[in-house]
Amino acid sequence: MRSDSTRFRIDPTPRRADGEFMAHARISTNRPDGSQYDIYSSGDLAAFELREDAIVYAENWAKQWLDARFG
Template identity: 65%
Template structure:
């Protein structure tokens, strides 16, 4: 992970539904050039029996999303 990626916020807190933990991620982009930070919600990614498994899955998904976002040049001069 590079400096750009560490400036993003990731909240991988799962929600409890039907006896399992639903992995999802809330990503906050850095504010750039006077623009406000954006919040991206993943939606439900997958269900897990263990809370920690859902957190790891969501955090991994978010990091991959950020890598792709940065690679596409969506964030400049951060």
């Protein structure tokens, strides 16, 4: 990611549904006063059998999303 990675936080925690892990990403940053707010929440991106695969997919997706907008 070319954008300042310290500016943004990616939460790639998947949710469990129907025996699969649903990848999604929540992207947040801080306001000047230090409070956190969400920039974007992706919704479900893809389903995976392994939790780790869902996390990697969501992280990569979020980095591409940030690059397209702030890169």
